[in-house]
Amino acid sequence: MDKKEFAFDRINYILLAIGMAIVIxxxxxxxxxxxxxxxxxxxxxxxxxxxxxxxVCLVGFVSxxxxxxxxxxxxEVEL
Numbered sequence: 739m740d741k742k743e744f745a746f747d748r749i750n751y752i753l754l755a756i757g758m759a760i761v762i763x764x765x766x767x768x769x770x771x772x773x774x775x776x777x778x779x780x781x782x783x784x785x786x787x788x789x790x791x792x793x794v795c796l797v798g799f800v801s802x803x804x805x806x807x808x809x810x811x812x813x814e815v816e817l
Contacts, residue, residue, distance in 0.1 A: 746810065753805035760798030767791035 768791040773779045
């Protein structure tokens with residue numbers, strides 16, 4: 739029985755899942771309580787939300803792009 743050739747191998751899917759998890763962590767770092775009309779919350783301008791979280795998301799998106807572009811190693815074909 740012949741195996742179908744897929745564009746991705748197992749490593750590509752693992753790297754894609756890791757990248758997605760990193761992006762989710764970045765979005766969780768951005769979340770938090772906001773300011774309302776009656777109360778100002780200075781935490782919306784914290785370094786975690788302004789600098790760290792977008793950088794973590796960027797790293798996650800770049801790793802996802804690498805996972806998609808990465809070419810699986812060729813396997814030797816036996817006849």
